Amino acid sequence: MSGAGLPESASLTASTFASFEEFTFTYDTASEPTLTGLTLGLRADQLTLISGPSGGGKSTLARVVAGFIPRPLGGSFEGTARVLGHDVESAPPHVLTESVGVVFDNPFDQLTAATSTAFDEVAYALENEGLPPDEIVARALEALESVGLAEMTGRHPRRLSGGQSQRLAIACALAQRKPILVLDDPTSQLDPTGREEVVSLVRTLRDAGTTVVLVAQDLGHWLEMADRLVILDEGRVTADGHPATLLTDPRLFDGTILVPRCVAVWADLRRRGIALGDTPPLTTDQLVSSVRNLGREREPTP
């Protein structure tokens, strides 16, 4: 089912910003490739959710898109990977890092440690770009406001919560007007409050048409907003399509992905002959309303 299942309208209207052709990549320290003959196109103006087993190549794919692989992290590769029109083999590293904002899983890895306020953290990168001071101030404040940190501009970055730190990292990318956002398991180390803050911000960005590549192990909070779900296993794409279409495939339930509880309950009831619609619920609320509707339908009318 590789490469199949995208809604036709999406493929017609959205353009591909990253494409991999038979791309095989091996880290310098590894004996086996992490990506193996990967062929995949990522479309702009979409939220692409990438999941799969640990070690399957998710973060490596994110690092290629972000301009960290093959340089500066190193490693050997075959095939081609193009991001925003640049071949990753020949593109100067700064070309991609200037266009792609990255947020990693550990909120405290993001910060420069060179600044003493959230405002300065966002302004830092803009200063390096040599922008005029009034534009730096305007852009930094706008970015902080758009991630909900308008009240925190004077707060020391180290005194922000995990969720606030991740939002600050996203603000830095937004302030630099980076057209692509790569989020590598951005909520895995956050508590439920921090996670909800980041999930809700990503939903807002996605609704505004921001291109997002999101790597996540725990799919539950992202399925509803994802335009596309790509499963990477052993460096290959093993499933690719809209989440509601993909999650009907029993092969994904064999331990390839962490199946969200709402989908697992839907599938379990389906196996017992209780059909709650042909596509799985992408949230617990959706599951609740389909169970409720079926209960009502089944109630004998007086």
Next chain:
Amino acid sequence: MIHLSEVRYTYPKGGAEAIRGISLDVSMGETLFVLGHNGAGKSTMLRLFNGLLKPGSGTVTVDGTDTREVRPAQLSRTVGLVFQNPDAQLFRDRVSEEVSFGAENGSGDDDATERHERAMALLDLGSVADHNPYDLTLSWRKRVAIASVVAMGTPVLVLDEPTGGQDADGTRVLTDLISDTRRRGHGCVVVTHDVDLAFDCADRVVVLRDGKIHLEGSPMSVLGDPLLSRAGVEPSTMHQISAGIGLDPPARRVDDLEEYLAAAGG
């Protein structure tokens, strides 16, 4: 096995009191899950369990011994604590050696070799036995750190966020480990944000809020309690479904949902 009586604790650097009067027992053979918002006191409480922190007031006893009277190294043979961040405890060059270190420093009924083999098998580390832990991903390093403590064979195993960042395979391995610990009659304490994991695996659930016990009881009673949201914890998926369709008592398993729908169809 672990007994907390009116325990209070404030970190030396000051700030708010982290633990504000907690009384709690952890029994052998029991799987206790601890939930709560970041900053509610979960990690502090775990450190009180094995004497890494001593209570400011009140008492903590482990197997009858006051934790103030012994060094943490002695308590670590009774209470095996695995930190959330595995890198805080990994220091050997090979996975197998790392787990051996735990086995050699442990104190189970069986010998070190047996404990080493069992821990390697339980955490399914055979395929990475000769790897350097730092060549592995964070989720695998976490499994190595857990195996090293499991190999000690302590009567109580304490896990801080064991399933965070784990894939489907890692999550299965860890839920199997929790079942195995219960089967062996050992105590197990798990701190997590994963409410459905607590629903599936816990004998008893404690929800902390602002350094106090906010709720305590069976997963069926606690994980659907209307007061849960005040602690920043959401109800389990089964409780959410049950509330949505007005099912009371709530569904424990999918069987109960099937029965409800069958009755509606009848």
